[in-house]
Amino acid sequence: MQDLLSIYGTDLASRLFIGSALYPSPAIMQESIVAAQSDVVTVSLRRQGSASEGADFWQLIKDTNKHVLPNTAGCHSVNEAVTLAQMCREVFNTNWIKLELIGDEYNLQPDPIALLEATKILIEQGFQVLPYCTDDLVICQKLVDLGCEVLMPWGAPIGTGKGLLNPYNLKTIRERLPNTTLLIDAGLGLPSHACMAMEMGYDAVLLNSAIAQAGDPVVMARAFANAVNAGRAAYLAQAMPEKDLAKPSTPTLGMPFWHQNG
Amino acid sequence: MRKPCVAILGFGLMGRLCALELYKETELSIYEKGSLTGEQSAGFVAAAMLAPLAESVACERDLSEQGLAAISLWQKVISQLDKPVFFQQQGSLVVAHAQDKGDLHSFGQRIKSIEQHQAITVTKHEIGQLEPELAGRFQQGFYLPCEGQLDNRQFYEASFAQLQGTDVSFYENCDAQPNLSRFDCVLDCRGLGAKNVLAQLRGVRGEVIRLHAPEVNLKRPIRLMHPRYPIYIVPKPNHEFVIGATEIESQSMRSMTLRSAMELLSAAYTVHSGFAEAEIIEMSAGLRPSLPDNRPVINCDGNVVRINGLYRHGYLLAPIYAAKAVAIAKQVCEKKNEINC
Numbered sequence: 157m158q159d160l161l162s163i164y165g166t167d168l169a170s171r172l173f174i175g176s177a178l179y180p181s182p183a184i185m186q187e188s189i190v191a192a193q194s195d196v197v198t199v200s201l202r203r204q205g206s207a208s209e210g211a212d213f214w215q216l217i218k219d220t221n222k223h224v225l226p227n228t229a230g231c232h233s234v235n236e237a238v239t240l241a242q243m244c245r246e247v248f249n250t251n252w253i254k255l256e257l258i259g260d261e262y263n264l265q266p267d268p269i270a271l272l273e274a275t276k277i278l279i280e281q282g283f284q285v286l287p288y289c290t291d292d293l294v295i296c297q298k299l300v301d302l303g304c305e306v307l308m309p310w311g312a313p314i315g316t317g318k319g320l321l322n323p324y325n326l327k328t329i330r331e332r333l334p335n336t337t338l339l340i341d342a343g344l345g346l347p348s349h350a351c352m353a354m355e356m357g358y359d360a361v362l363l364n365s366a367i368a369q370a371g372d373p374v375v376m377a378r379a380f381a382n383a384v385n386a387g388r389a390a391y392l393a394q395a396m397p398e399k400d401l402a403k404p405s406t407p408t409l410g411m412p413f414w415h416q417n418g
Numbered sequence: 419m420r421k422p423c424v425a426i427l428g429f430g431l432m433g434r435l436c437a438l439e440l441y442k443e444t445e446l447s448i449y450e451k452g453s454l455t456g457e458q459s460a461g462f463v464a465a466a467m468l469a470p471l472a473e474s475v476a477c478e479r480d481l482s483e484q485g486l487a488a489i490s491l492w493q494k495v496i497s498q499l500d501k502p503v504f505f506q507q508q509g510s511l512v513v514a515h516a517q518d519k520g521d522l523h524s525f526g527q528r529i530k531s532i533e534q535h536q537a538i539t540v541t542k543h544e545i546g547q548l549e550p551e552l553a554g555r556f557q558q559g560f561y562l563p564c565e566g567q568l569d570n571r572q573f574y575e576a577s578f579a580q581l582q583g584t585d586v587s588f589y590e591n592c593d594a595q596p597n598l599s600r601f602d603c604v605l606d607c608r609g610l611g612a613k614n615v616l617a618q619l620r621g622v623r624g625e626v627i628r629l630h631a632p633e634v635n636l637k638r639p640i641r642l643m644h645p646r647y648p649i650y651i652v653p654k655p656n657h658e659f660v661i662g663a664t665e666i667e668s669q670s671m672r673s674m675t676l677r678s679a680m681e682l683l684s685a686a687y688t689v690h691s692g693f694a695e696a697e698i699i700e701m702s703a704g705l706r707p708s709l710p711d712n713r714p715v716i717n718c719d720g721n722v723v724r725i726n727g728l729y730r731h732g733y734l735l736a737p738i739y740a741a742k743a744v745a746i747a748k749q750v751c752e753k754k755n756e757i758n759c
Contacts, residue, residue: 208669
């Protein structure tokens with residue numbers, strides 16, 4: 157049976173969401189999206205000006221025939237984010253919105269209070285919100301209470317490439333919200349970080365800089381695709397229990413005094 | 419034998435360079451949609467850096483190699499102009515603030531050596547030797563000795579002046595294209611104006627600030643690592659500085675945004691506090707004509723030779739691509755001449 161990911165009722169084969177910024181060229185972006193085998197591409201409208209002024213670049217993204225997940229990157233207030241979400245819906249004809257509300261300019265940390273407020277407004281307006289949030293269980297629970305079916309806690313601050321800074325928090329969120337679709341968004345730098353998130357039981361990962369800013373984005377996209385698949389397979393296969401004492405895998409039969417040094 | 423009859427569409431950077439190569443040996447007509455002084459063109463807004471090594475971080479090796487070769491071509495072009503154009507090849511300096519040292523490290527790893535030219539790691543002390551007013555401000559950086567720059571505004575003016583005293587026919591503010599078939603060859607240098615024939619062309623918005631900063635005495639272009647796009651501080655004559663440029667996937671020609679202005683100006687200020695009292699001379703925005711692979715293209719369609727897609731590498735590559743396009747144009751003219759004979 158195919159292991160599909162469901163995002164607000166849309167089934168997806170790939171568990172790697174990919175960003176569309178910072179590539180050396182749009183052609184390399186398109187090649188990277190193909191190499192990553194992603195079904196979902198995120199796109200920012202924030203600095204493009206009017207809808208028609210960014211149209212040529214957005215067309216290049218539409219040409220990939222992937223689902224587009226518009227985001228509100230660069231917004232600092234509820235009003236800005238709501239307005240931009242409405243513009244995104246018009247341009248890309250989708251109710252999906254990756255809701256990003258920055259609370260701190262230095263580490264681009266999401267503002268959890270404004271995030272809740274904007275989420276409530278957007279859900280009332282019929283949006284399917286994918287909030288980018290910190291790894292705070294209570295905020296995550298409140299977002300679910302508001303009606304979010306998908307949450308995207310950060311692994312580390314955007315663009316740092318530091319990986320999963322707080323695995324304990326992330327594990328807790330996974331355990332406590334078993335019926336919510338969870339993506340790790342932001343902070344991943346290496347395929348092993350993505351693999352770790354998937355092994356932990358996260359449903360997918362979203363990343364941009366780790367691929368776009370790699371020396372060879374296309375090859376790195378392929379590496380991330382493999383890592384995500386490996387991590388997902390490992391999660392489904394259920395890892396062996398961790399133990400504190402060594403246990404040889406070679407049978408001890410024929411060694412009657414195996415514990416003589418014990 | 420009659421001179422070949424050639425038209426140039428678009429009198430921006432590429433149109434000017436092609437015209438300078440052709441005006442003596444052809445009967446040349448120049449058509450420009452806007453003003454012949456060129457304010458509307460990307461090359462007028464640009465900082466006119468010649469930075470083949472720094473650009474090698476994000477572009478293919480062949481483009482960097484061509485960029486290196488173009489530096490000597492620029493010297494030749496400028497030497498043939500009657501009016502002076504500021505040109506400098508004293509290298510450039512790449513620096514980063516502490517929080518961006520990861521980007522500086524990555525820049526150092528990815529920069530390519532071109533022929534015998536390479537980036538030189540410089541210490542805090544060496545940065546101070548190269549640029550005394552930056553002494554003690556940065557722990558580490560790179561010095562790229564082969565890089566240079568020119569004054570694009572002076573080049574625009576001098577190239578126009580050079581052609582004005584000749585037989586070249588100028589057509590300004592032309593909305594309609596001329597009848598192309600009456601020319602032996604047409605060089606289409608319109609940049610984004612050629613979107614009707616190059617459907618994949620897109621504009622990449624760039625914003626630039628020009629300052630007059632009498633308290634700042636930087637000798638060479640400074641490139642500051644920035645998470646989104648490289649920011650240059652490029653010293654022009656008379657204490658003028660060009661701070662640029664943003665890089666936004668948009669065709670918006672609206673004036674500079676406050677966010678971009680703050681990014682560029684704060685970058686300048688953090689490099690040198692003398693910019694605090696600088697006078698803002700100009701804030702401008704332009705669109706870089708770009709193709710999906712961000713590489714230039716020359717193609718030939720009948721008697722029309724099209725040069726386009728120079729992206730952020732206008733000054734870096736223009737003389738090379740102008741020479742290539744002109745060579746093709748001459749072949750087109752020769753063929754036409756053979757047919758007519």
